[in-house]
Amino acid sequence: MQEMENLFIPYEKALSILEEHKGNFSTENKNLEDCIGAYLAEDLIADRDFPPFDRVTMDGIAIAYETFEKGQRKFTIEATAAAGTPQQSLQNSLNCIEVMTGAIMPNGVNTVIRYEDLTIEDNQATINLDILNHKQNVHFKGIDIAQGSIIVKQGEKLSSAEINIAAAVGKASLLVKKMPKVVIFSTGDELVPVYETPKLHQIRRSNIYGIQATLKEWGILSELQHLADDKEEMLRTISRLLKEYDLFIFTGGVSKGKFDYLPDVLGELQVKKHFHKIQQRPGKPFWFGSNTNGKKIFALPGNPVSSFVCVYMYLQFWLHKSLGIVSETLYVQLKNDVEFKPDLVYFLEATLESKPDGKLVAEAIKGNGSGDFANLVKTDGFLILPQNKSQFFANEVYPFVPYRTKW
Numbered sequence: 001m002q003e004m005e006n007l008f009i010p011y012e013k014a015l016s017i018l019e020e021h022k023g024n025f026s027t028e029n030k031n032l033e034d035c036i037g038a039y040l041a042e043d044l045i046a047d048r049d050f051p052p053f054d055r056v057t058m059d060g061i062a063i064a065y066e067t068f069e070k071g072q073r074k075f076t077i078e079a080t081a082a083a084g085t086p087q088q089s090l091q092n093s094l095n096c097i098e099v100m101t102g103a104i105m106p107n108g109v110n111t112v113i114r115y116e117d118l119t120i121e122d123n124q125a126t127i128n129l130d131i132l133n134h135k136q137n138v139h140f141k142g143i144d145i146a147q148g149s150i151i152v153k154q155g156e157k158l159s160s161a162e163i164n165i166a167a168a169v170g171k172a173s174l175l176v177k178k179m180p181k182v183v184i185f186s187t188g189d190e191l192v193p194v195y196e197t198p199k200l201h202q203i204r205r206s207n208i209y210g211i212q213a214t215l216k217e218w219g220i221l222s223e224l225q226h227l228a229d230d231k232e233e234m235l236r237t238i239s240r241l242l243k244e245y246d247l248f249i250f251t252g253g254v255s256k257g258k259f260d261y262l263p264d265v266l267g268e269l270q271v272k273k274h275f276h277k278i279q280q281r282p283g284k285p286f287w288f289g290s291n292t293n294g295k296k297i298f299a300l301p302g303n304p305v306s307s308f309v310c311v312y313m314y315l316q317f318w319l320h321k322s323l324g325i326v327s328e329t330l331y332v333q334l335k336n337d338v339e340f341k342p343d344l345v346y347f348l349e350a351t352l353e354s355k356p357d358g359k360l361v362a363e364a365i366k367g368n369g370s371g372d373f374a375n376l377v378k379t380d381g382f383l384i385l386p387q388n389k390s391q392f393f394a395n396e397v398y399p400f401v402p403y404r405t406k407w
Contacts (some may be wrong), residue, residue: 008376023322037219038176044152049142054105061096112137180246182222185252252302282306335363338392346385
């Protein structure tokens with residue numbers, strides 16, 4: 001164990017190093033309709049009360065409650081107040097005003113009775129109830145949000161709900177985080193383009209497409225490149241692209257193989273290694289570094305499950321820290337017993353199930369090693385099973401990182 005500790009860093013240490021080297025994303029203004037999935041870089045502040053006036057919430061009539069309390073049940077309809085029209089005033093307190101949903105509540109009235117509880121004949125509205133609630137069916141000014149209040153804090157990922165709020169407070173454009181310019185590399189002579197039929201000794205490039213799709217889900221666009229097992233070509237290509245891109249993601253070429261040139265190439269290009277190898281399974285030979293220009297390099301293991309794990313455990317963590325997002329840990333109950341003897345953090349694939357009692361239960365599904373990426377389509381995320389423990393029992397609770405949204 002002592003030798004491994006000298007080479008490999010603990011999972012928690014890797015996270016702390018990533019946080020130390022989080023990115024500093026710039027900002028940009030984007031039209032509101034282009035902001036879905038972007039990360040807000042300003043607070044959304046109410047420019048007026050929500051609602052901005054006492055608002056009618058039912059079609060019907062509005063009366064002064066005191067008249068009903070004194071026994072009056074029949075009211076002459078004095079006027080009609082539609083949504084979008086200026087505020088009206090009741091001229092005779094014994095009368096009523098016919099009101100529509102969304103209208104500003106007229107002056108002189110304070111209670112709304114819906115059409116279903118009325119009989120209207122010859123411009124006379126009769127209330128068919130013995131009991132009314134004072135101020136019923138009225139959405140009062142400022143009850144939701146007061147003017148000047150922060151409705152959405154900066155850092156939030158913009159969903160349709162936040163877009164709706166932005167429009168309501170008059171934001172035709174928003175200040176959002178400008179995502180880094182990203183390039184994803186596959187490495188290795190055994191890899192061929194996805195459209196080719198591989199020979200017996202070859203496989204198609206697949207990792208990069210999965211990573212690219214994941215980044216797109218996170219609001220980041222990326223370009224794809226391939227590097228052959230040629231050190232000089234690697235040096236030339238990466239050197240050129242370091243001037244163009246902000247974030248580099250490599251798959252493969254970071255282990256101990258004879259043709260794993262990437263760590264040496266990055267060193268020659270003055271990219272400082274912050275760590276290489278983590279006490280975990282899968283994904284031990286993960287490499288992270290940066291250069292003096294702030295370019296960040298994530299060099300992932302080539303095995304598909306290993307690279308997938310590192311994207312969700314580390315790249316996602318770094319991205320959240322860079323954006324100032326406070327991530328909440330999802331905890332789930334283990335459904336089945338698991339044994340894992342190596343003294344490593346174990347990222348184990350699992351399915352997630354929501355139970356009627358409100359619990360989230362994860363069933364561990366062991367695949368056939370870090371190359372068994374087909375197992376990923378059967379599962380929903382990764383359990384984080386801690387180091388220094390070899391037995392994990394059903395009903396125990398552990399952190400879970402999902403890569404699929406089921407609900």
